[in-house]
Amino acid sequence: MPHRTEDIEIGLLLEALYQRYHYDFRHYARASIKRRLLQARSHFNMSSVTALQERVLHDPEMLPRLLGFLTVQVSEMFRDPSYFRALREQVLPHLRTYPSLKVWIAGCSAGEELYSMAILFREEGLLDRTLFYATDINPEALKAAEAGIYPMDRLRKFTENHQKSGGKSSLSDYYTADYGRAVFDKSLRNNVVFSDHSLVTDAVFAEMQLISCRNVMIYFDRGLQDRAVGLFKDSLTRHGFLGVGSKESLRFSRHASAFSEFVPEEKIYRKREP
Amino acid sequence: MSAPPDRAVVIGASAGGVQALLALLPSLPADFPWPVLVVLHVPADRSNVLAGLFEAKCSLEVKEAEDKETVRPGVVYFAPSDYHLLIEENGDLALSSDEAINYSRPSIDVLFESAADAYGERLVGIILTGANNDGAAGLAAVAAAGGVALVQDPAAAYARTMPQAARQACNAALVLSLERIADYLKGLKAE
Ligand SMILES: C[S@@+](CC[C@H](N)C(=O)[O-])C[C@H]1O[C@@H](n2cnc3c(N)ncnc32)[C@H](O)[C@@H]1O
Numbered sequence: 001m002p003h004r005t006e007d008i009e010i011g012l013l014l015e016a017l018y019q020r021y022h023y024d025f026r027h028y029a030r031a032s033i034k035r036r037l038l039q040a041r042s043h044f045n046m047s048s049v050t051a052l053q054e055r056v057l058h059d060p061e062m063l064p065r066l067l068g069f070l071t072v073q074v075s076e077m078f079r080d081p082s083y084f085r086a087l088r089e090q091v092l093p094h095l096r097t098y099p100s101l102k103v104w105i106a107g108c109s110a111g112e113e114l115y116s117m118a119i120l121f122r123e124e125g126l127l128d129r130t131l132f133y134a135t136d137i138n139p140e141a142l143k144a145a146e147a148g149i150y151p152m153d154r155l156r157k158f159t160e161n162h163q164k165s166g167g168k169s170s171l172s173d174y175y176t177a178d179y180g181r182a183v184f185d186k187s188l189r190n191n192v193v194f195s196d197h198s199l200v201t202d203a204v205f206a207e208m209q210l211i212s213c214r215n216v217m218i219y220f221d222r223g224l225q226d227r228a229v230g231l232f233k234d235s236l237t238r239h240g241f242l243g244v245g246s247k248e249s250l251r252f253s254r255h256a257s258a259f260s261e262f263v264p265e266e267k268i269y270r271k272r273e274p
Numbered sequence: 275m276s277a278p279p280d281r282a283v284v285i286g287a288s289a290g291g292v293q294a295l296l297a298l299l300p301s302l303p304a305d306f307p308w309p310v311l312v313v314l315h316v317p318a319d320r321s322n323v324l325a326g327l328f329e330a331k332c333s334l335e336v337k338e339a340e341d342k343e344t345v346r347p348g349v350v351y352f353a354p355s356d357y358h359l360l361i362e363e364n365g366d367l368a369l370s371s372d373e374a375i376n377y378s379r380p381s382i383d384v385l386f387e388s389a390a391d392a393y394g395e396r397l398v399g400i401i402l403t404g405a406n407n408d409g410a411a412g413l414a415a416v417a418a419a420g421g422v423a424l425v426q427d428p429a430a431a432y433a434r435t436m437p438q439a440a441r442q443a444c445n446a447a448l449v450l451s452l453e454r455i456a457d458y459l460k461g462l463k464a465e
Contacts, residue, residue, distance in 0.1 A: 029368040031360040031388040074371050215371050218341050247357055247369050252342045
C-alpha cells in the first residue's frame with residue numbers, strides 16, 4: 001500500500017530527530033507515537049508534521065518540549081500495589097542474602113517508582129546496602145526524579161497504593177508537606193545514581209540483582225523490545241530478577257527462554273542459567 | 275504461521291454494553307473470518323472477568339488483548355481496563371497507558387482511529403449503547419478512511435448519548451438495530 005503523506009512525514013521527523021539529536025523513536029510502536037506527534041502538531045499550532053520537523057531541527061529549545069509529547073510520563077507511587085507486595089514477599093527474601101545490592105529502575109519517569117522502591121527497601125532493612133540506578137531519556141523527568149517533589153493532591157492515591165502493597169510504615173513518614181507539595185526525604189536517595197540512559201541506543205553499565213522496567217517497553221515495537229530485554233539479560237547477575245509492567249510480558253520476545261516466570265501474575269521473571 | 279488478516283471489526287460500547295454485546299457476539303459463527311476488537315467501558319475491577327464471561331457464551335475465542343500479540347481471524351479481543359488498545363498496520367496489538375481521552379481509558383476513539391489508519395476500507399466500526407461521547411470522532415475516522423460505520427439505533431439503546439453522538443459526527447453511519455448489526459456481521463466473508 002502506498003504510504004500516506006502524513007506517515008511519510010512522521011518517518012522523516014523521527015529520522016531527523018535521530019540524526020540531529022540522537023533521540024531514536026524510529027522503532028517505537030508506531031500507532032501510538034503517531035497519535036502523540038499529531039497532538040504535538042496541534043499543540044504547537046503547526047500546519048503539518050513537516051513544519052514541526054523544521055522547527056525542531058532549527059530550534060533546539062523545541063526538543064525538550066517535543067520530548068514531553070513523545071514520551072509518556074503517566075506514573076504513580078506503588079503503581080499496581082500487588083507488584084510491590086510480590087517484591088516484598090517473594091523477591092526481597094532472596095536479595096537479603098547478598099551483602100550489597102544493585103537495583104536498576106529503567107524508565108523512572110519523575111521518580112515515583114524509584115521512591116516506592118526505596119521506601120520498600122527501607123522498610124525491609126535493605127536500603128543501606130543498595131545502590132539504585134534510576135535512568136530515563138527525558139531530562140525533565142530525571143530532574144523531577146532527583147527533586148522528589150509531588151503535588152499534594154497525588155498523595156492520597158500514593159498512600160492508598162502504599163498501604164495495599166503491604167507497607168509497614170506510614171507514607172507520611174517519608175515526606176514533608178510544603179505549600180501543597182510533598183517533598184520526599186533526601187535520605188531515600190543517598191544511594192541513587194540518576195542518569196540519562198536509553199534502552200534503545202545505550203549499553204550495559206553495571207551488574208544488577210534486580211531490574212524494574214515497567215510501562216516502557218510497551219511503547220516499543222517488538223524488535224526494540226528484544227533489544228531492551230537482551231540488555232536486561234546481560235545486566236543481570238546469576239538468577240537476577242526482572243519485573244515488567246502488569247500488561248507487558250516476555251512471551252513475545254526473542255529472549256523469552258532466557259528467563260523463567262518467577263511470579264507470573266506480577267510479571268516478575270528470573271534469569272535462567274544456561 | 276499465516277499472515278495476519280488484513281481486515282477487522284472494531285466495536286465500542288459503554289453503559290449497557292455488556293447486554294448489547296451479549297446480543298451480538300454469541301451470534302457470530304465459529305468460523306467468523308475477521309478479528310473483532312472491543313473497547314467496553316467498565317469499572318476497573320470488573321474488566322478482567324469480561325473475557326471469561328463472553329468466552330463461555332460465544333463460539334468464537336474471546337480473550338483480553340495482550341501487548342505485541344498478532345491478531346488472528348475469528349478471535350474477539352477485549353481492551354484491558356486502564357490501557358488504551360491500538361492496532362498496528364502489521365496486525366500487532368499495542369497497549370498504552372497514555373492519559374485518558376475524554377475521561378476514558380481505554381478510549382474507543384484511540385482504537386478506532388488506529389484501526390482506520392491500519393485497515394482503511396477493510397474495516398467495520400460499530401458504536402453501541404453508552405452515556406458519553408467517546409467513539410464519535412473514532413467512527414468518523416473509520417468512515418473517512420473508507421470503512422463501514424454502523425451505529426446502534428439510539429431509540430432502542432440502553433443509553434442513547436453515545437450512538438447519537440456517533441451518528442451526528444459521522445453522516446455516513448448506518449443506524450441499525452442490534453439484530454441487523456448481527457446480520458451484517460454474519461454476512462461478512464473472508465474475501
Ligand atoms: C509511562 S513511564 C513509566 C514510569 C514508571 N516506570 C511506571 O511504571 O510508573 C515511561 C518512561 O519511560 C521513559 N522512556 C521512554 N523511552 C525510553 C528509552 N528508550 N530508554 C529509557 N527510558 C525511556 C519515558 O521518558 C518515561 O519516563
